[in-house]
Amino acid sequence: MTASPGGTRFALTHRTSYAFDRPVALAPHEIRLRPAPHAHARIASYSLTVEPAAHTLHWQQDAYANWVARLTFPQRASRLALRVELAGELIDV
Numbered sequence: 001m002t003a004s005p006g007g008t009r010f011a012l013t014h015r016t017s018y019a020f021d022r023p024v025a026l027a028p029h030e031i032r033l034r035p036a037p038h039a040h041a042r043i044a045s046y047s048l049t050v051e052p053a054a055h056t057l058h059w060q061q062d063a064y065a066n067w068v069a070r071l072t073f074p075q076r077a078s079r080l081a082l083r084v085e086l087a088g089e090l091i092d093v
Contacts, residue, residue, distance in 0.1 A: 007042075007089045008089065010088060010089070010090065013084070013085050014033055014086075015083050016081070016082045017079065025076055026080060028071065028073075029071045029080075030069070031048065031068070031069040032068055033069075034046060034086075035086075037067075041088045042089045044088050046087075049081075049084075051079060051080070051081040052079065055073050057071055
């Protein structure tokens with residue numbers, strides 16, 4: 001994190017991964033790793049990477065306007081990996 005005249009800049013990387021000893025059916029997943037529009041932060045960049053590549057991603061908002069990524073997986077997989085990279089600036093209030 002670094003301070004700037006408007007606030008504090010930040011960069012974040014989050015990784016989660018699971019390895020299975022055989023291909024398994026993956027249930028739908030809901031990922032809540034994106035700041036809500038009403039958060040006290042300006043988001044400069046955001047990326048979500050999902051493995052396996054064969055998946056469907058739908059962005060939704062819950063009743064409180066929080067972002068939710070809903071993932072479904074049509075095929076069995078031996079690995080599930082999620083990576084979020086986020087950069088932005090906290091806004092002074």
